[in-house]
Amino acid sequence: xxxxxxxxxxxxxxxxxxxxxxxxxxxxxxxxxxxxxxxxxxxxxxxxxxxxxxxxxxxxxxxxxxxxxxxxxxxxxxxxxxxxxxxxxxxxxxxxxxxxxxxxxxxxxxxxxxxxxxxxxxxxxxxxxxxxxxxxxxxxxxxxxxxxxxxxxxxxxxxxxxxxxxxxxxxxxxxxxxxxxxxxxxxxxxxxxxxxxxxxxxxxxxxxxxxxxxxxxxxxxxxxxxxxxxxxxxxxxxxxxxxxxxxxxxxxxxxxxxxxxxxxxxxxxxxxxxxxxxxxxxxxxxxxxxxxxxxxxxxxxxxxxxxxxxxxxxxxxxxxxxxxxxxxxxxxxxxxxx
Numbered sequence: 001x002x003x004x005x006x007x008x009x010x011x012x013x014x015x016x017x018x019x020x021x022x023x024x025x026x027x028x029x030x031x032x033x034x035x036x037x038x039x040x041x042x043x044x045x046x047x048x049x050x051x052x053x054x055x056x057x058x059x060x061x062x063x064x065x066x067x068x069x070x071x072x073x074x075x076x077x078x079x080x081x082x083x084x085x086x087x088x089x090x091x092x093x094x095x096x097x098x099x100x101x102x103x104x105x106x107x108x109x110x111x112x113x114x115x116x117x118x119x120x121x122x123x124x125x126x127x128x129x130x131x132x133x134x135x136x137x138x139x140x141x142x143x144x145x146x147x148x149x150x151x152x153x154x155x156x157x158x159x160x161x162x163x164x165x166x167x168x169x170x171x172x173x174x175x176x177x178x179x180x181x182x183x184x185x186x187x188x189x190x191x192x193x194x195x196x197x198x199x200x201x202x203x204x205x206x207x208x209x210x211x212x213x214x215x216x217x218x219x220x221x222x223x224x225x226x227x228x229x230x231x232x233x234x235x236x237x238x239x240x241x242x243x244x245x246x247x248x249x250x251x252x253x254x255x256x257x258x259x260x261x262x263x264x265x266x267x268x269x270x271x272x273x274x275x276x277x278x279x280x281x282x283x284x285x286x287x288x289x290x291x292x293x294x295x296x297x298x299x300x301x302x303x304x305x306x307x308x309x310x311x312x313x314x315x316x317x318x319x320x321x322x323x324x325x326x327x328x329x330x331x332x333x334x335x336x337x338x
Contacts, residue, residue, distance in 0.1 A: 014107025
């Protein structure tokens, strides 16, 4: 498996500060993965000039010229009608034709979702893709899904999310037997909306029943009670953005406290190492890279405002999913369910 030539296709034009942000992130990744081919999709002349002007040391790369770009203002009809030669479309088409590859973009989330479904298609047995990512907790981290792909879901959709999440976890932490929880307003079986109660019963009837701990309330997410957290996309997106805002709030306030006086600055020096560990634990950059589970290919979404280091973390996730055959494991889980 490790001897395969893996290629990571990168939308060099997506997100704030591109292409420089994407190229600097690629440089960080490339320095640690020199055998991996990087293929940049976008404005060829601008990409070449940016690499030259900033003296970026990226090994083993190619550039594919694209004549169009998806913007944040593009709606679904514009994306489908007029963006066939965009960096996202070309990158996804490339990975469809090249199995040992994955695609990453920091661009328009809706466009990436629409085009991933259209170009890559869906894994058999999956009705809707789910956006998932890891979030920190007291013990280590949890996988949370859906983070915004589906505002409305059914009980069957949530079961599919559980099956995909279980396969995903076998890659990111193969030694852990993941516990699965379903976000609700209470832990009692009769609490919440009907589709949540139906999902509870459905998941409990599958081979995942020994992993399923039932309902979990949002205030318990960071306690590490479960490893895979399921929700509809509306709820999941609100939880994620609230957590990111809270992380920024904590980091900013700690900085203000420890720079307020000389005594506080001295106190900071005494516990600096522990504070750096804590900051890294809650830093969204460390967890950058949300995956579209369910599409028939590896499609990863980076935060649009990610810095180069955060973008490199997302590239690394994309690489790991290709290397470890994520979609094959998802397909195996669906076969076990049937």
